[in-house]
Amino acid sequence: MYFFEWGSWVMKLEPEEARKDDHKLEKKLGTKRKLPYASEDDEEQADARICVSQTPKSRGPVYVFNDTSLEIRSGTLEAKRGLISIISMSIIALILIEAGLCVKSFMHLIEHLSSPKKPSYWQHIYPIIFLGTLAISKSYLYIRYGLRFSRLEIFTSRHLLIRFNRKTQQVYLHRPSYCGGIVTLPWKGVTSSGASEKTAIASGIGVPLFLYWSPRVTGTLHPEGAWVGKAGNNQAELRDEWEFIRRFMDEGPQGLPRPRITSHFPWPWQAFTPQFEGLTHYFRRASRTTKVGLLLICPAFLIIGLGHWLSLLLCWKPRWPKLIRQAGLPGKPIPPLTTLADRPPHIQERLRANAHLWTVRPGKRPERKTGATFRRRQPKPNNSEQS
Incomplete structure (x- = not known):
């Protein structure tokens, strides 16, 4: 499975707008990205x-x-x-079954139209429209949104x-x-x-x-x-x-x-x-x-x-x-x-x-200060002095 490699490459190409939520999360957690x-x-x-x-x-x-x-x-x-392979093949199999049933109904329609008795053909038109619509819509959605994940494994x-x-x-x-x-x-x-x-x-x-x-x-x-x-x-x-x-x-x-x-x-x-x-x-x-x-x-x-x-x-x-x-x-x-x-x-x-996300800073990392420094508090002025 190439999920990690794919995610790493997508992250390197990610626009600034897509990283706004990441910046908000960093601020909320109080963490900051540390450059080497x-x-x-x-x-x-x-x-x-x-x-x-x-x-x-x-x-x-x-x-x-x-x-x-x-x-x-x-x-x-x-x-x-x-796991992705099993899910992907299940979706593909479902699309192929629906497409096969649609073709089968279409063949039956041709047989009925060629019959000399000319029976009603609407009973075959409805399955063709329904199954064809399902197969085409699912194929479009899979190619548009699902194929990118299937290609991580197949x-x-x-x-x-x-x-x-x-x-x-x-x-x-x-x-x-x-x-x-x-x-x-x-x-x-x-x-x-x-x-x-x-x-x-x-x-x-x-x-x-x-x-x-x-x-x-x-x-x-x-x-x-x-x-x-x-x-x-x-x-x-x-x-x-x-x-x-x-x-x-x-x-x-x-x-x-x-x-x-x-x-x-x-x-x-x-x-x-x-x-x-x-x-x-x-x-x-x-x-x-x-x-x-x-x-x-x-x-x-x-x-x-x-x-x-x-x-x-x-x-x-x-x-x-x-x-x-x-x-x-x-x-x-x-x-x-x-x-x-x-x-x-x-x-x-x-x-x-x-490029700024991966920049290596020159020199050495500054040493962290071990103790906090406090400013000396100034004495409050007396009321008599203010008057």
Whole structure:
């Protein structure tokens, strides 16, 4: 499911009028958006160059691993897809049934009109008008409002991908155009949720490894981020994943354990096993009552798994541009980094208008004052003095 990536891209293009409610909520809660400082960004980038684990390991799914490239599944909720697919296919099936009944009534009308007895044909006209109106109106509403959500799981790329190229020292993100599209980013300048405790997210429980590029690095006036691999059960798993990627890019594949290569073909187990990613932590520490409850809701996992498989079947294998596929090979050009000029003019306009939301402030963050300062109260004048 690409909901997070889609929402992030929509937020980067959101006009000022649409954010008025967000500003009102911030004022009501007394919170304010904190922009990062250059010193903090530099510190996080420096942490990403340090060894954080002695047991580097990729839990995958890994699609490519060779001397040049490492390709891993991306996306924060991609493994949890399924529910939108079930709802979408139910709506599409209902529209097709109504359209089929309308066509069937139309065929009966033709048969009756060709009959020599010329019977009354109004009994067929009414179903044609009623069913045709329902099918057309529902199709319009679905295409106008519902298709954008269906494309988060079906009729799109089967997976979000992230490819690390050791020879070019670049990182490539493969996303649909409505999620930001395919971009080329530099390896130098990346920060990671597995690099230090300061950048860790939720102790690594239930979330994948997160990589981040600040606007100082991207050159597109906005940050870029990618969720890599499976959801973690603890921070140690994410550190091992990050260390595997870091050593591959900085030192090469030598000495790294070879990961299991996953096929892009939508096998059924690729849809059911992801439902339990990041849940081992809860299974181990859960009480007996909780474990019984989890067993009782197993049919729900089965239904979502079926929807997940349906989603994979209705999507197509993601394909990189030729320039990226050949990157790092002898004699082949190095892909240029993605810049603001690569976006359509209307997208450039929105990104420029929202650039202030992601600006990295120069210098260091000012230190907070520990104690409050009070002005000395002036004595009140006496009445005799006033007179």
